[in-house]
Amino acid sequence: MTQFLGACNKRLPAMIDDIRLLVECESPSDDAEALARSADLVARVGRARLGSDPDRVACDGRDHLVWRLGRGPRRVLLLGHHDTVWPMGTLERLPFSAEGAVLRGPGCFDMKTGIIQIFHALQVLTDADGPPAVDGVTVLITADEEIGSPSSRGLIEQEADGCSAALVLESAGPGGALKAERKGVSLYRVRVTGRAAHAGLEPENGVNAGVELAHQILAIAALNDPVSGTTVTPTASHAGTTTNTVPAEAYIAVDVRASSEAEQQRVDRALRALRPTLKGASLSIAGGPNRPPLTHVQSDDLAALARSLAPFCGIPALRTVSVGGGSDGNFTAGIGIPTLDGLGAVGDGAHADHEQVHTEHLASRTALLALMTRSLLRPSAVAPEEMRDARP
Numbered sequence: 001m002t003q004f005l006g007a008c009n010k011r012l013p014a015m016i017d018d019i020r021l022l023v024e025c026e027s028p029s030d031d032a033e034a035l036a037r038s039a040d041l042v043a044r045v046g047r048a049r050l051g052s053d054p055d056r057v058a059c060d061g062r063d064h065l066v067w068r069l070g071r072g073p074r075r076v077l078l079l080g081h082h083d084t085v086w087p088m089g090t091l092e093r094l095p096f097s098a099e100g101a102v103l104r105g106p107g108c109f110d111m112k113t114g115i116i117q118i119f120h121a122l123q124v125l126t127d128a129d130g131p132p133a134v135d136g137v138t139v140l141i142t143a144d145e146e147i148g149s150p151s152s153r154g155l156i157e158q159e160a161d162g163c164s165a166a167l168v169l170e171s172a173g174p175g176g177a178l179k180a181e182r183k184g185v186s187l188y189r190v191r192v193t194g195r196a197a198h199a200g201l202e203p204e205n206g207v208n209a210g211v212e213l214a215h216q217i218l219a220i221a222a223l224n225d226p227v228s229g230t231t232v233t234p235t236a237s238h239a240g241t242t243t244n245t246v247p248a249e250a251y252i253a254v255d256v257r258a259s260s261e262a263e264q265q266r267v268d269r270a271l272r273a274l275r276p277t278l279k280g281a282s283l284s285i286a287g288g289p290n291r292p293p294l295t296h297v298q299s300d301d302l303a304a305l306a307r308s309l310a311p312f313c314g315i316p317a318l319r320t321v322s323v324g325g326g327s328d329g330n331f332t333a334g335i336g337i338p339t340l341d342g343l344g345a346v347g348d349g350a351h352a353d354h355e356q357v358h359t360e361h362l363a364s365r366t367a368l369l370a371l372m373t374r375s376l377l378r379p380s381a382v383a384p385e386e387m388r389d390a391r392p
Helices: 003-010 012-023 032-050 108-129 153-160 209-221 261-272 296-313 329-334 359-377
Strands: 055-059 062-069 076-081 097-099 102-104 137-142 165-168 178-182 184-193 231-239 249-258 282-291 320-323 356-358
Touching (some): 003 359, 012 032, 062 153, 076 153, 102 108, 108 359, 165 359, 184 261, 209 249, 249 261, 282 329, 296 359
Parallel strands (some): 076 165, 178 320
Antiparallel strands (some): 062 137, 184 249
8 A cells, every 4th residue: 555655756846736726826715717718727737637627606706616537336526616715916015935834825724725735636546547547536626615605515415425535635733633623613794773873962862882892892792601611712803983973883793613513503592582781772684604514423443444554554543633623524423424534734824924834744645545535435445454454
């Protein structure tokens, strides 16, 4: 099995070239034209590596890319996204660079390197065992993960349905750890309606939506539960129109992270039970659970498989971590598909100016993906003693 690591090492220059192509094609989630250019490029790079064009699934003006390779009896979903949080023009300030063992550029770590790992891992499998080696693989690259996957969730769940596993190429945790658990995510907008009045002449005739919002922020923050790890965080807010007007409207966005669906539902009920404290004020609550949790129940067996294969990829120890951030792996786990996340780049700085990929891990992580995919599609291709009793 060590042949895969050697093959991936030989491919390292080509992988870095492909990563450069994707990073230098900016793709902010809210820019339809930029996303279209990026989808064209991802399709072109994927065609060069996989030998086939993807299906382009248009949803709400975005193109999601799907490669369905063969019709094997066992199916494995390899999942990623090409949109980023970085606005157009970021490259002027943070250009792509590859110096020493560090690769930098907006979106390199989250998660354009993971896309390239998918393409090259599958090409390594094909080179080693011929086209049947990837028979049963579905590759799905979406275009709206960074904004909650509003148009791709249904497609993700559709493509995952019936798969034996979903392998998510989001960036790794600290030190290359795999992400075995992710909190569920709920997103809300609490709106307060009051009554405007002149702040100097007759403030007593108004109902101050800003003051009401302050009461609600304290009530919302009180829903945190440190024991269960649930966080309820008031975030972006706004109140009023002019400095001399009692605010008639105000709102607060609320970010909720929870390790169980029961906790998501507890917070949901509590938010919907909020009541105004000022006479004449009213509240409306929009939003709800966005992503279900990914728990160890869905990831344990795949993590065991990864650990059993890691030594053959030059990875001496492979840890797993639980993280608060959500991903599209939450959706596959939510419909009961075994899911392992964080198989992508090792590095640092997701969503930050120092975003970077540590290229000395790139070949080994790609080899691990290739071996996991091979083992899941054809368990008999790996000797039992090499599996070390892992049960995919």
